[in-house]
Amino acid sequence: MSLLWIGVIAASLGTFVLKWLGYQVPPDVLERPRIARITALLPIALLGALVATQGFTDGQAIVLDARVAGLAVAAVLLALRAPFLVVVVAAALAAAGLRMLGWG
Amino acid sequence: MSTAHPSPAEPVADEVRRVRRTGWSIGLATGLYGISFGALATASGLDVWQAMVLAAVMFSGGSQFAFVGVIGGGGSVVGASLASLLLGVRNTLYGFALTTTLPRGGWRGLARAQLTIDESAANAATAVSPEARRAGFWAAGVGVYVFWNLFSLLGALAGQYVADPGAWGLDAAAAAAFLALLWPRLRRAEAVAVAVAAAFVALLTTPVLPSGLPVLAAALVAVAAGLLPRRAATTAEVGTTEEEAR
Structure with missing residues (x-):
């Protein structure tokens, strides 16, 4: 079995266990203010980091290419409250269009 | 929101019907973007079966996108797994909020855990009566599950034929x-600050850390921000603290 398969299965089962645990742990643990704040901020930090790495890096290099235009289009559409699918498709089209014109 | 409404309470049967209808529309709308997940997964180098294990077993959009995003960016499998698990931690919190309304034990206990995601938790939270909260959870959870897997499969089959994802x-x-996914969470200044700081940490550590790890380094921003003492000087902040303490 390839390493990728092991990762897919382990991370999938792990994600299920995280969901299941929510129904098992006594609620007072997560009501502690600091733990509650960290768990609320964790997805925000991770998503911020994922936008940055997916948008501006290639391997270990920081690059600016057509993805920047895709992200800009996405930000404008999100501010206009466009649906998720519209945002994602428009970002892809913007980047693909620029590349077709020979930039990025 | 509805508890504060001055008009007489909505009859339970009507409320159940309303949240059930909303749940199914959420299921269809959210399920549709499974297409983008499936296409990204196979374009990132996963096969159709791996994409479908993520859709059916991991079943949490943010975690799935994180996994294939890290792999597609040339990151390690360990980095991809850790990023997806960290994003899955919020589902644990939803369980806390839902544990008193949903049946425990048996296959329903496992099903309620698997269907605990952003959409089902949010739809349940819009209802007042326990019956409607349950109906809202199951309608959105089952609806998203069915459509998400269906459209992920379509996307994964299409994504295989994309030679150059770029x-x-x-x-x-x-x-x-x-x-x-980040946008709706940026309502407060603190959230914006954490997101921007995390993005900077990820970019600054990218040249020096193996791929996938910068995202985890950025998670420390959330830990640091959570541990910082809050300034309790203004009334606005006292208000937020009380709201959070509920």
């Missing part, structure tokens, strides 16, 4: 997907 802008689509 030419189709799929790398930009992945970045946009993360931005779209």
